[in-house]
Amino acid sequence: MKILIVNNTRIPATKYGGTERVIWWLGKELNRQGHQVTYLVGAGSECPFAKVLVFDPAVDINLQVPDDIDIVHFNYQLPGFHKKPYLVSVHGNPGFGELLDQNSVFVSGNHASRYGASAYVHHGLDPDDYPKPDLSGKRSYTHFLAKAAWRVKNVKGAIDIATASGNKLVVLGGHRLNFKMGFRFTPNLNVSFKGMVDNAEKSAVMKHSKALLFPVLWNEPFGIAIIESLYFGCPVFGTPYGSLPELVSREVGLLSNSRSVLTEGLKAADQFSNQICHDYAVAHFNLKQMADNYLRLYEDVLNRKNLNPNQPTLQVVTPKYLPWHKD
Numbered sequence: 001m002k003i004l005i006v007n008n009t010r011i012p013a014t015k016y017g018g019t020e021r022v023i024w025w026l027g028k029e030l031n032r033q034g035h036q037v038t039y040l041v042g043a044g045s046e047c048p049f050a051k052v053l054v055f056d057p058a059v060d061i062n063l064q065v066p067d068d069i070d071i072v073h074f075n076y077q078l079p080g081f082h083k084k085p086y087l088v089s090v091h092g093n094p095g096f097g098e099l100l101d102q103n104s105v106f107v108s109g110n111h112a113s114r115y116g117a118s119a120y121v122h123h124g125l126d127p128d129d130y131p132k133p134d135l136s137g138k139r140s141y142t143h144f145l146a147k148a149a150w151r152v153k154n155v156k157g158a159i160d161i162a163t164a165s166g167n168k169l170v171v172l173g174g175h176r177l178n179f180k181m182g183f184r185f186t187p188n189l190n191v192s193f194k195g196m197v198d199n200a201e202k203s204a205v206m207k208h209s210k211a212l213l214f215p216v217l218w219n220e221p222f223g224i225a226i227i228e229s230l231y232f233g234c235p236v237f238g239t240p241y242g243s244l245p246e247l248v249s250r251e252v253g254l255l256s257n258s259r260s261v262l263t264e265g266l267k268a269a270d271q272f273s274n275q276i277c278h279d280y281a282v283a284h285f286n287l288k289q290m291a292d293n294y295l296r297l298y299e300d301v302l303n304r305k306n307l308n309p310n311q312p313t314l315q316v317v318t319p320k321y322l323p324w325h326k327d
Contacts, residue, residue, distance in 0.1 A: 001298065002036045002068055003027075004084075007075040008055055010042035014198060018224050019075055019091045025126040026073075029291040040064060071298050077101060085301045090115075090312075093221060100312040103301060105294075107222040108243035114219060115312035119297060122247075124290030125227050125281065130203050133232045135274040141168040142266065143209040143234070145202070145225035148174025148193075151217070154239075157324055158213035160259055161237065163190050165266040169213065170205050172197050206232035210269045211253075214238035215262065217321040223247065230281035233274030237262050241322050247285075252277045258325045 005023050013020035027037040027050050037050040045052050056064065062083040065072055072086035077100060087103040090111070094100060106112035106120040142162050146153040148171055155174055162169035169191045194201065206212075212229035219242035226236055226247050236253035238244050244255055252272065254265040297307060 001295075002038070002070045003030060003298070004038050004040055004065060004069045004072045005075070006040045006055065006061075006072060006078070008042060008057060011039060011045045011047060011052075021129075021224065022089075022091075022123050023075055025124065025129075025287055026291060026294065028126065029124075029287040030295075033291060033295075038066070038069070071302060073294070073298075077104075085304075087119075087297055087301050087307060089121075091221065093219065094314065096314045096317045098313060102311050103307045104312050105297060105307060106312075108246050110219065110243050110246055111221045112312075114315060116310065116315050117308040117312035119307040121290060121293040121297070122285060123222055123224060123227065124285050124287040125224075125231055126287055127231070127282070129199055130228075130231065131200075131207070133274075133278055134207050135233045135278055137208065139208050139210040139274075141170055141209060142211045142213050142237075142269075143170045143172060143205055143229070144174075144213050145172045145206075145229065146214070146216075152321065154215045154217045154324065157215035157217075157259060159191050160326070161213055161215065161262050161266060164259070164263040167210065167266060168192070170194060170209070172202055172205060202228070203232070206234060209234050211266060211272075212236045212238075213262075213266075214244070215257075215259075215324065216241055216244070217324055218242065219318065219322070220244060227281050227285040230277045230285075233278045235269060235272035235277055237266055237269075239322070239324070249280070252280050257323050258327065260325075260327055 005027055007023055009020055011020050012024050031037045031049045039050055040053045040055045043054050061078055061081050065083050069084055072084050074088040087105050088101045089105050106117055109120055112120040144155055144158040148155040159169055171193045175193050175195055206229055212234050214236055216239055222243050230252055236248045238255055239257045240255040248255055256262050
């Protein structure tokens with residue numbers, strides 16, 4: 001099959017780049033399975049296993065898609081495309097009242113259901129992008145992995161949980177002094193900040209971490225940080241919002257919107273098995289599963305089946321910040 005993967009950013013990801021990582025991993029696995037993959041992506045992109053075309057937002061997308069492509073896989077909503085069969089992966093949380101393409105694919109079951117849709121595919125992790133985890137080594141701190149400037153990611157909650165449980169916290173994706181979301185300074189020296197890190201530094205931190213603290217205050221669509229951390233043997237302590245109950249079973253983490261419950265749970269983090277967490281991630285969130293699930297959807301689209309019964313749209317308005325109990 002000749003597959004065109006479209007996104008309006010550059011690949012490969014050099015720092016965080018969740019969507020960029022996912023489309024890279026997907027293309028790599030599709031190529032490994034014998035499919036011909038082409039990327040239509042931002043200027044400056046490069047890829048050793050696929051042809052790269054430069055996306056131009058000023059040119060009609062129908063004119064940018066090669067004639068010999070079988071199916072187009074968009075990674076954002078791009079109305080007006082009609083040249084070839086296509087589907088659209090939804091990576092974020094579109095707002096209330098926004099009508100999405102009927103062939104939209106979400107990234108978790110919860111994500112899809114919140115938009116009245118049925119099509120979803122979990123992300124899969126590429127172990128080749130990470131060093132081998134040390135599942136028996138000493139672990140001496142916890143970590144937070146997200147864009148800390150986003151209040152919905154609740155880095156303050158993570159800091160409170162770590163401090164109250166007597167654990168140090170390494171924040172990946174934030175700075176001690178932050179002006180992006182209003183002036184914010186964290187004087188707590190129990191917390192170290194690494195800023196936006198690349199895979200090597202991120203992996204070095206997770207390799208020796210007791211747990212991922214992920215007390216998000218919104219409906220998380222998926223959360224690559226979750227499966228990355230599990231891959232390194234780190235249990236997940238987070239809130240029960242969005243995809244988290246779907247991704248984090250009781251054997252690999254604890255979910256609660258109560259700071260005190262998560263704090264007490266974190267004190268007993270060593271009751272979780274690093275090996276079980278790693279094995280769980282490998283079994284449930286791997287590249288082959290992700291690619292195979294997309295290939296089934298590609299076949300449905302090529303057979304002129306609609307992936308969802310109607311145009312997906314957010315069914316219920318939720319508060320900007322979901323409840324977080326500090327007791």
